[in-house]
Amino acid sequence: MFNLFKKAFFFQAGIGISANTFLLLLHIFKLHLEHRPKPTDVTSSHLAFVHIVNLLIEVILVSSELFESPHFGNDFKCKALLSLSRVMRGLSICTTCLLSMLQAITISPSTSWLARFKNKSTNDIFYILFFLWFLSLSFSSNLIIYAVSSSNRNQTNLIILTKYCSLSPMSYIIKGLFVTLTISGDVSFVGIMLLSSAYMVIFLSRHQRRSQHLHSTSLSPRASPEKRATQTILLLVSIFVVIYWVDLIISIFSILLWAYDPVLLGSQRLVANVYVTVSPLVLLSSDKRIINIFQNLRQKVHQLLID
Template identity: 50%
Template sequence: MDQRSSYIAIRNAFYPQAGIGISANAILICLHTAAAHVGHKPRITDLPITHLALTHILMLLTMGLLVSTDTWETQDIPGDFKCKVLVFLNKVMRGLSICTTCVLSVLQAITISPTGSWLANFKLKNTNPILKLFFFLWVFTMSTCSSLLLCTVSTPNKTQPGLLFVTEHCSFLPMKYIHREFFLTLMACRDVFFMGLMVFSSGYMVILLYRHKKQSQNLHNSRFSPKSSPEQRATQSILLLICCFAVLYCADSIISLTIGLTWTSDAILVCVQMLVANGYGTVSPLVLISADTQITKITQLTCGKKGHLLMKLF
């Protein structure tokens, strides 16, 4: 298989990935909306989870438009404009995915922190501070990605030396070394900061879960271990989510740094990076759906009603 065929095969693998990811995130939003209508008590993490799902839908959708040939067949909108908007939005959504996961991790750590701890002082009574935080994160992330609006262009028909491959139709113009290093450093500092907060909050949650387990073992000497609380199950799901994020993010960062620092235009490497970068957007809703107790109750209730209706019919 030649390089062109390998590139097409890897690129085509994105379509089922995007289809699963967009569908799963849409289902996650619908289930959270249904939980609110059923009357479940709102949780402080509901807003970050919904924001994360919306972010991943936009991230997968913009990448789907970038790799789809149908997007570039219409000549009504200039190719340069489409490239700039789609690449910019995709990178902004990737940055917001990191920020939102961090916010979700920190909020869960605050939620389960015991009364009297220093983190308990940060417990929120409403979602207004979270909305303000998300507004700031949108402005901040768009600012760090602003350079993409200048250097993204539609790939000309004739190969132009120095361009960095993004998709078949979009490329990055060569930047001065100092400018490239500045923006790469800025985005790296952003990611390292939020990753550091995630590691700290995750470590704190692991310690709390371990202490609770030890206390439960001391209180219950029976053969059967007590059932974990909804807060514990939610914490475990977020920890699993962060583990998935960390693995995929590290792989994505290594590939992205290799591409950015060497300015290589290896189409296959860029395609692999695209699949890895969007992997978290596909996996995260599946983890959150499977581990959410409110969603589990809604699905059980729905299935129970359908089963009862079928029994009446037959």
């Protein structure tokens, strides 16, 4: 069972790293060509980068368990890897939330109060992303203090996080403070995702009824890409919310056991990385501009072969 989880994880991580790297490179290429890149492109690039780092950290952790690395277990490595992993997880939530908000702003009509945010420059997105990094680092600061190597057998009541890393005991006040901050932050971002998604669903429904009233079977050429992008973001948010709650349930069982269970932790790792792996594939398959790039490259290659 242990080897099965490891094989499934490395297969999943290989797909996720490849897809996110490809998505990031394509967006960097587009950002280089466009004088005024869209805020959603910058945000999608950031999401791909976060997911790449997240998967690389998971690969390091799993590899250390797979090869029984005797030199992995020390406090510094545990603090660094677990803290960075938690930061990436927080940034994944924040960036997905930001992406859904940006799409809601993009499709909002000029009469909506959201329209005032449409003319914001791309530089504002970088300031927002910087703030999200600061927020995620703040929420993960407890791991820098309390993450220790599981080889520290002189401490009791360690909370096992991985085979080699654990959380040292902390007071109920400190534990309650960080749990409250983490849960409230996650609930807030997930709540904003759901609100923005509900707004987009209502907008698309109204637009669809208006189109049917005008006896039109399709949207205008300008609205069609917006509808496609909106449906993509709605799909991403739906996948994220489902995976988030499944991961949360497994995490609660794992914490309650207070012991290293390779099957439970392996299941949690696979579930947690589903969104990280699927999200770039969804974005790649629905972006018309990326599809056009492939079509143009294929035409050029075909033309070179003919010549």
